[in-house]
Amino acid sequence: MKRILTAVVLILAVFALLFFGQLWMITLAAALVAELAAYEYLKLAAVGAETHGAHLRIPLWWMALGTALAFVVTLPNFPVEAQLPVLSALTLILFAWNGFRAPLIQVLPDTAQGLFGLLWIAYPLTLIPMLWKQEDGPALVLFLMVCVWSGDIAALYIGRAFGRHKLAPRISPGKTWEGSIASILGSMLAAGLVLWVSDTLTARGNMILHITEPVWQTLVLAAILNIAAQLGDLLESAVKRGAGVKDSGTMLPGHGGILDRIDALLVASPVLWFALLLKDYFGFGRF
Structure with missing residues (x-):
């Protein structure tokens, strides 16, 4: 219950900041x-x-x-x-x-x-x-957060239920290839949902979640961000395992430390920034 309450409070705080801050x-x-x-x-x-x-x-x-x-x-x-x-x-x-x-x-x-x-x-x-x-920045950051969060949730539940093949047993014994693949698909599904909500709101004249890029670019970007997020999670696990600790701290009830919650974001956000630079360089348009 602590884990759920903490997650709800954090998500609401992020949404409030993104769209009203x-x-x-x-x-x-x-x-x-x-x-x-x-x-x-x-x-x-x-x-x-x-x-x-x-x-x-x-x-x-x-x-x-x-x-x-x-x-x-x-x-x-x-x-x-x-x-x-x-x-x-x-x-x-x-x-x-x-x-x-x-x-x-x-x-x-x-x-x-x-x-x-x-x-x-x-x-x-x-x-x-x-x-x-950036232009349509709130939608961009929300997209980043949703890709990271949804992938994490999909990996947790699908991996726990169906995981058989270890992904990186030396670093994180609990992670599996089944969970990893589910994580990518979960992020792509969530990205598609964000895009659908964006189109629905835009059709009604509400530009709060405006996204202009083609569907295929959105889905590819979601998959790339998910892979980056999984890498970030594994890298923090490597640091913790080297230090001989399970969690980075106890600041977030039910979730461990702050670093445990943002490890995926620490790799996914630079990857998103670089992806946007590449989109601009090759003329693929903005987000």
């Missing part, structure tokens, strides 16, 4: 999620280091500051070109901090793990507000 609200919400997930990452990385007899030295203030700045430089007043210099400066600050405070053998791994935390968590989530402010 403003850019600063979307950015603030994504930044808050990123900060919480980054905190879980630090704890996860620390446990993993201790497992191998080391002590992680990534300061909390650096991760919090780096995550916040990743979002600040995406605001309209900042040029896109500012992102890379800010990331470089953050890396050098952590490098210097570790260089003078940590054992020399830990300087490189601690700095690398800190940088990886920003690249894995903060920067993919900055794409959510950036996607939202």
